[in-house]
Amino acid sequence: xxxxxxxxxxxxxxxxxxxxxxxxxxxxxxxxxxxxxxxxxxxxxxxxxxxxxxxxxxxxxxxxxxxxxxxxxxxxxxxxxxxxxxxxxxxxxxxxxxxxxxxxxxxxxxxxxxxxxxxxxxxxxxxxxxxxxxxxxxxxxxxxxxxxxxxxxxxxxxxxxxxxxxxxxxxxxxxxxxxxxxxxxxxxxxxxxxxxxxxxxxxxxxxxxxxxxxxxxxxxxxxxxxxxxxxxxxxxxxxxxxxxxxxxxxxxxxxxxxxxxxxxxxxxxxxxxxxxxxxxxxxxxxxxxxxxxxxxxxxxxxxxxxxxxxxxxxxxxxxxxxxxxxxxxxxxxxxxxxxxxxxxxxxxxxxxxxxxxxxxxxxxxxxxxxxxxxxxxxxxxxxxxxxxxxxxxxxxxxxxxxxxxxxxxxxxxxxxxxxxxxxxxxxxxxxxxxxxxxxxxxx
Ligand SMILES: Cc1ncc(COP(=O)(O)O)c(C=O)c1O
Ligand SMILES: N[C@@H](CCCC[NH3+])C(=O)O
Numbered sequence: 106x107x108x109x110x111x112x113x114x115x116x117x118x119x120x121x122x123x124x125x126x127x128x129x130x131x132x133x134x135x136x137x138x139x140x141x142x143x144x145x146x147x148x149x150x151x152x153x154x155x156x157x158x159x160x161x162x163x164x165x166x167x168x169x170x171x172x173x174x175x176x177x178x179x180x181x182x183x184x185x186x187x188x189x190x191x192x193x194x195x196x197x198x199x200x201x202x203x204x205x206x207x208x209x210x211x212x213x214x215x216x217x218x219x220x221x222x223x224x225x226x227x228x229x230x231x232x233x234x235x236x237x238x239x240x241x242x243x244x245x246x247x248x249x250x251x252x253x254x255x256x257x258x259x260x261x262x263x264x265x266x267x268x269x270x271x272x273x274x275x276x277x278x279x280x281x282x283x284x285x286x287x288x289x290x291x292x293x294x295x296x297x298x299x300x301x302x303x304x305x306x307x308x309x310x311x312x313x314x315x316x317x318x319x320x321x322x323x324x325x326x327x328x329x330x331x332x333x334x335x336x337x338x339x340x341x342x343x344x345x346x347x348x349x350x351x352x353x354x355x356x357x358x359x360x361x362x363x364x365x366x367x368x369x370x371x372x373x374x375x376x377x378x379x380x381x382x383x384x385x386x387x388x389x390x391x392x393x394x395x396x397x398x399x400x401x402x403x404x405x406x407x408x409x410x411x412x413x414x415x416x417x418x419x420x421x422x423x424x425x426x427x428x429x430x431x432x433x434x435x436x437x438x439x440x441x442x443x444x445x446x447x448x449x450x451x452x453x454x455x456x457x458x459x460x461x462x463x464x465x466x467x468x469x470x471x472x473x474x475x476x477x478x479x480x481x482x483x484x485x486x487x488x489x490x491x492x493x494x495x496x497x498x499x500x501x502x503x504x505x506x507x508x509x510x511x512x513x514x515x516x517x518x519x520x521x522x523x524x525x526x527x528x529x530x531x532x533x534x535x536x537x538x539x540x541x542x543x544x545x546x547x548x
Pocket of ligand 2: 171315316435494495
């Protein structure tokens with residue numbers, strides 16, 4: 106496993122993160138356990154911000170909280186000066202609960218409910234990223250009823266194919282997200298928004314996909330956005346105050362993944378924006394981005410306890426852990442690849458290749474297919490790295506397995522930020538079935 110962030114192997118031969126022995130963490134908090142390297146999260150947040158500061162442009166870095174949404178994480182992002190991107194009433198509620206001011210929150214989503222929109226308007230949210238005509242109409246009606254002006258960005262579909270898994274591309278024309286540029290939907294939405302006194306059209310938004318390792322897709326998307334901005338300047342005399350180019354910056358999960366430093370994406374996005382605004386003689390807008398995975402992805406490590414093993418001679422050696430697709434759906438959903446190591450015998454040399462299975466009743470519940478490890482025994486602690494994004498946030502209770510606890514580690518100290526779910530938690534919403542009295546059958 107690639108050691109990164111504050112990871113080290115300590116004198117006891119144990120994996121250490123944030124100066125804390127992960128074997129001790131497993132003993133104290135039990136497994137499965139998510140461990141977050143807070144220093145690495147801070148480093149990433151600062152890297153995005155510093156890159157903008159260096160370019161001396163107005164900006165917002167909004168943490169895309171779908172990647173990992175808990176009260177503690179919202180507090181961490183907010184205290185670092187990031188805005189927050191939410192995609193549901195639940196994420197919005199959690200951010201507010203964490204003390205994040207609504208004015209720094211951006212609300213995304215392709216099917217926001219009326220209740221979610223009302224909640225956002227009640228809270229005077231920083232901006233709503235409007236996804237479609239139905240939503241635009243609903244916001245217009247709500248804003249008029251309340252005599253409120255709503256700050257919005259319109260989400261555009263730039264028709265750019267990002268080089269990533271097809272389930273996590275979002276910028277192509279045939280997508281459920283956003284107003285399509287090619288067919289003129291976006292132009293129509295701009296016109297409607299500009300005419301409505303209750304809509305404050307801050308600007309436009311585009312997001313091309315996730316886990317992207319190059320800048321070409323962003324360059325293309327920016328080009329498309331500006332082709333249209335040129336027309337909207339002519340037709341509507343409109344210039345945006347804000348351009349949001351989304352998130353999607355890739356991280357290293359396994360060998361062969363080649364992420365760029367945050368500054369490379371930011372510099373390219375800023376340079377391209379400056380180039381186009383200069384050409385069009387437009388005022389430089391504020392640039393917003395929305396990184397999720399690149400802030401928390403490789404800062405998260407999951408600790409599991411190894412249980413049963415099954416050797417099929419000349420075929421495969423399975424080992425099973427006490428978690429699986431309940432706490433990490435990504436291998437089953439995207440064939441995502443991960444690396445791992447024995448946290449309690451970190452210096453032992455690999456002796457064989459193992460396939461790491463989860464404990465769900467599902468053949469596809471495999472976390473890693475080919476992992477070189479020393480000869481493992483029951484109760485060894487397996488660490489799987491880079492599980493910080495879309496792990497806990499997509500966790501589920503399949504097979505009624507409780508979701509893990511989460512600790513933040515930093516400077517030699519561990520802090521529990523999410524408690525482990527209990528069996529009682531699993532049944533707390535269940536209600537008993539009321540058996541109806543059935544009349545006896547008569548001939
Ligand atoms: C609109 C939007 N913004 C931001 C993100 C965050 O993406 P990532 O976690 O890849 O940075 C996503 C997810 O793809 C998204 O859909
Ligand atoms: N959940 C996805 C990414 C979706 C990004 C949000 N639009 C993943 O784990 O990679």
